[in-house]
Amino acid sequence: MEDNNQIQDTQTIFKPFRQNGNETSLHIVYKAMMTRYDSNQALALLKEFCLTSLSVENQRRGLELLYMSSFFDELEELIRVNRKSENEENRQWAYIYGIMLERRKTGEKLDPYKMLAGLDKLKPLSQEVEVLKVFLTVYSYNTLRKNGTVGSYFDTLHELTNAIDDPLMVMYFQERLEDFLMFYHLLRNELILCRKYGYRLINRTHNTFKHCVAHQKLALTYALENYEQALYHSNEALSIAEQNGYTRLSHVVTDKNFPFIAAVNGVYEGVTTSDPIEQAHLDIAKGNIKEAVKVLEEIEQPSPFQEYYLGKALNDMDRLLSAYHRFTRSGNHFAAQFPIHEIKRIRKLDIEILEEHRLA
Template sequence: MTSNQSRFSHWEPYYINGKELPLHQVYQLTFATLDQQKAIETMRQLCLTASTDENKRIGLEFLYSYGFLSDVQELIEQNLQTKNPVNHRWAAFYQIIYDRKRTKNQPYDFTKTKAYLEKVKRLSFHEDELKCLSDFMHIYAYFELKQYNNLGHYADQLFTRIFYIEDPLLKELFSIRLDEVQVIFHWKRNEMIIARKFGYRILNTTGSLRKKVEVNNLMALGYVFDSYDQAMIHINRALTIANGIELMPAINGITNFTIPFISAYHGVTDGITTTDKAEQAHLALARGDRETCIQLLSEFESLSPFQQYYLGKALGDKALLEESRHRFIKEQSDYFYVKLPINELQKMKVNYY
């Protein structure tokens, strides 16, 4: 028995004749025989104690997908300690992925986004798995840069590349990642029936609570124009899960942006507060306090398309609303949120449909 096995000897079913099972077989066994959270924890521990090079590699994606970021860093180090150059290449990729996730960019500060994308471009690799990771990293970069029109090319490549992934667990985890990309891609194209199809598929497939938080948040925002009640159902689910796992970045985002944004848009503002200055302005506008909205937005050095919409609505300024509309489309290819200024312009009898 290896030292790794001796640490977890009560997990002998995951070894046959002293040989470690592939993680995809362990995954099937644990989720078939244990409740979901015990299965996830078992998989987490086995990823960290894997002895085969392949399991050490696949374990990186499992730990990342399920939100165990500190464990990802530990497993990166383990992969670097192997003699296998393939593991070293995977470790280099996941180091970039880990660093990006750990130091998530602030809005409109794209320096780090461009830096990690340059690191990906400098890597040398030929494996299909790493080509998939490269495509995902490009997609995440373009999403952060709000260049949504660039997502489709990489999403199309991923459909083909994931098809050729041999490991069943990695194929499943990458497929869930791709579904999330599809939610965002079709959401920004205002193709909401398709976006929701992918969103509900993720929620029905993934066992990752962090992923459920992220997707419920996206789904809530995607319902903002259609249904206040449906939007709040999704965001309350996201908040409940986030509170349960003490996911503070998500809790802060939900309470200070998503809930205030949805509430302000629908004029349901009683008891709603936020530390976000722009959403404070939005809430003030929803409450009919145009002066406070204007004052808050005057403190910004420059305005985003959202903030131009808030200010244009507060001032009844068609030019600002026109500029907001223009920027949503030309700068971001965002055909969903462009409906904010367009809907306001329609009230002023300006027709864009």
């Protein structure tokens, strides 16, 4: 009975936007919902509106709303609707969002060469499809760590987005670009720019999932600069994740972010993690070197981070340099700063020891 009442209430809410067989544009509905309800309620209603839309324009634009609002299960449902559409442009949108959803499901490990080959065959039927095609192209080159190629597309994205008529799509495409730029500048270790776009996402978007991710990334940018600021953003990310049931993100913050940032700053009191590798990092901070090395040396093919941890534990310059080069070769210049930080610490220690011997 409660479900029927809820459906009836939704139908009543949507009635003004569906009159005489016509449906109001998603942009107008978005503005109305955001004016009348808090952001979470408004997005929940907009989700239902997209899923029950009979307008081909709203059905395809609803894909972007669902994607940017992190409604991935519902996105899959609307992709199926658009795939069956008689409208060819809607089928193009469905093709693109099918790829985007697959990237999300596979942890962005979808073959970038396969993506680029498929996109090369796509002949966009609208400006929006052209923008989406360019975004996917950028994501592909980013996966390949071709930073120069990625950067060459930013002006194109701005120009294409500004030429779009629909204000809702312009808003989402600009938000999508700023979201990407936050990650792009983080990898390039351009932290001021990364923070600029991170704070914009927090202040402009209504998507709590993106707020959580932005705080989580911002915390990392302060790991070597300001421990208290890093803790603040980690706590904000955790609070948002717990309030909204973002289990995976909550796990990332508690088991990865907190212990990593703490260990980097030599802090370990009261810090816990269920991740054995991050526990090893904490043990290094505690001075429990034997315990840390035992865990890390058992890894047959250590990641660059694991090699960095082992180099840090053993004061091993070769391992630290190897980790640094592996990070830079993969395009992660931000992560490369951590082994460099340890190399500088060891060199400073060596200089201090030599100075002590000289004065003795």
